Amino acid sequence: MQRFPTARDAALALRPDRPVYAFAPRTLAADARAFLDAFRGVTAYAVKTNGEPFVLETLAQAGVKAFDVASPAEFAAARAAAPEAAQLYMHPVKASSDIRLALETYGIRAIAVDHEDEAAKILRVVRGLDIAPEDVTLFVRLATKGHAAYELSKKFGAAPAHAVELLQRIDRIGFRAGLAFHVGSQVEDLDSYERAVASAAWVKGRAGVHIAALDIGGGFPAPYGRDLRRPAPPPPPVGDLVRRVQTEIDGWGLGALPLVAEPGRVVVARCLSVVVRVLLKKGQRLYINDGIWSSLSDSWTGKITLPARVIPDPARPRPKRAAAPKLTPFRICGATCDSVDILSRPFWLPDTVGAGDWIEIGHIGAYSLALRTRFNGFYPDDFVEVERAFEDGEPVDGAATLEPRGGAG
Numbered sequence: 001m002q003r004f005p006t007a008r009d010a011a012l013a014l015r016p017d018r019p020v021y022a023f024a025p026r027t028l029a030a031d032a033r034a035f036l037d038a039f040r041g042v043t044a045y046a047v048k049t050n051g052e053p054f055v056l057e058t059l060a061q062a063g064v065k066a067f068d069v070a071s072p073a074e075f076a077a078a079r080a081a082a083p084e085a086a087q088l089y090m091h092p093v094k095a096s097s098d099i100r101l102a103l104e105t106y107g108i109r110a111i112a113v114d115h116e117d118e119a120a121k122i123l124r125v126v127r128g129l130d131i132a133p134e135d136v137t138l139f140v141r142l143a144t145k146g147h148a149a150y151e152l153s154k155k156f157g158a159a160p161a162h163a164v165e166l167l168q169r170i171d172r173i174g175f176r177a178g179l180a181f182h183v184g185s186q187v188e189d190l191d192s193y194e195r196a197v198a199s200a201a202w203v204k205g206r207a208g209v210h211i212a213a214l215d216i217g218g219g220f221p222a223p224y225g226r227d228l229r230r231p232a233p234p235p236p237p238v239g240d241l242v243r244r245v246q247t248e249i250d251g252w253g254l255g256a257l258p259l260v261a262e263p264g265r266v267v268v269a270r271c272l273s274v275v276v277r278v279l280l281k282k283g284q285r286l287y288i289n290d291g292i293w294s295s296l297s298d299s300w301t302g303k304i305t306l307p308a309r310v311i312p313d314p315a316r317p318r319p320k321r322a323a324a325p326k327l328t329p330f331r332i333c334g335a336t337c338d339s340v341d342i343l344s345r346p347f348w349l350p351d352t353v354g355a356g357d358w359i360e361i362g363h364i365g366a367y368s369l370a371l372r373t374r375f376n377g378f379y380p381d382d383f384v385e386v387e388r389a390f391e392d393g394e395p396v397d398g399a400a401t402l403e404p405r406g407g408a409g
C-alpha cells in the first residue's frame, strides 16, 4: 500500500476517479487496545465486520488473541493472519461439513447453538472424529430484546426456558456448557446489556449445571457523524460501557465466570475512510462514484450517519464569491443505475462542493469492504495506508459532521 499522512494527501496526489480506501493501522491498533484494556475477559474480534488480511494482522499485532468466526473462509482468514489465535465458532446454525472442518482442521473447541438438533448435529461430528465431548464448549445463544440499531434476536437465540433445557441437555451429553448473547449492533444504551445479563443469570440459576463461560457478544457502538437536523448525543466511550456491563455481571453474581466478548464495529469503524469523487452536482444532489452496493451499504439502513468532509479539487476553477460557504444537506446518489442507490441520510457539506471534488467519508471500517458487490461492474478495491484517520485530518471547510470526540475512548 502506498503511504500518505492523511486521506486528503492521498486524494491530492493520486487524483483518483475511483474510490480509494484509506487505512489507518495506528487507529485500528489504538481502538483494539482500548477494548482489550477495558474488558477483563477474552476479546474475540468478530471477523465478519471486516475480515481483510491487513485488518486481522494489525489486530493480532495489537494483542487480539481470539477471533469470532462463522464460516470456512473466516477460519482460513483468521488462521492466516494469526496462526496462534483461538477461534470461536459462534454461528448458531451450521453445515455438518463446516463443523467437521472447524473441529478437525482448525482445532476449534467453542461453538454456539440455539437448538437441540444443532447440539445433536455437533455430537455426531464429535463422535465421528473421536473427540471427547468434555473438550468442547457449546455456548447456548440466548434470545434478547433491546434497542439495537440492528436487532438480531429475530433470527437467532433460545428463549430463556428453552435455554435452560438446552444447557441441561448439553451438560448431560458431557459437553461443557457456556452461555452467550449478542444484543445486536450499534447498541447505544446499557439497558440491552442489562436485560441480557439478567436473563443469563436467571437461566444459569434455573439450569443448575456448571457454566464454563459467559460470552457477552458484540454490539458496542462506534462513533459516527451527526445529521445537523437530528442531533443525537455521542455514544459513551467503549471503556465506560464495557465497565458498566462488567459491573452488571458482578451484580448478578456471575463475576466468577470466565468472560468472552465479540466486538466488531467498535474496533474497526474508525480505521478506514473512503475517498470518493463527485461526478455530478444537480442542485442539492451529489452523484458520487461509490454507493450502497459498494462501500456504503451499512449507512443505507438509515441507522447511522457517516461523517464526511470535502476535499476541493485545486484544479477546478472556483467562482469568486463574497459570502462564506454555507453548510448544506446534500442527497448522495450512488454509482450504480439502481434507483435505491441513494443514501438515506444527507451529508452536510459546504455549498461550494462541486463535480470533480472529492469527499472523504470517515468511519467506514465496519461492514463496508465485506459488503461490497460487483453490481453494475463497480467494485472499489484501491487502498492506501494513512498515518492519521478521519478525525485527525485537518478540519475542512468547517464541515462539522463528526460527533464530538469521546465515542471510541
Ligand SMILES: *Cc1c(COP(=O)(O)O)cnc(C)c1O
Residues within 6 Å of the ligand: 046, 048, 049, 068, 090, 091, 182, 184, 185, 186, 217, 218, 219, 220, 262, 263, 264, 265, 266, 366
Ligand atoms: C456480528 C456479530 C458480532 C459483532 O457485532 P458488532 O456489532 O460489529 O460488534 C459479534 N457476535 C456475533 C455473534 C455476531 O453475529
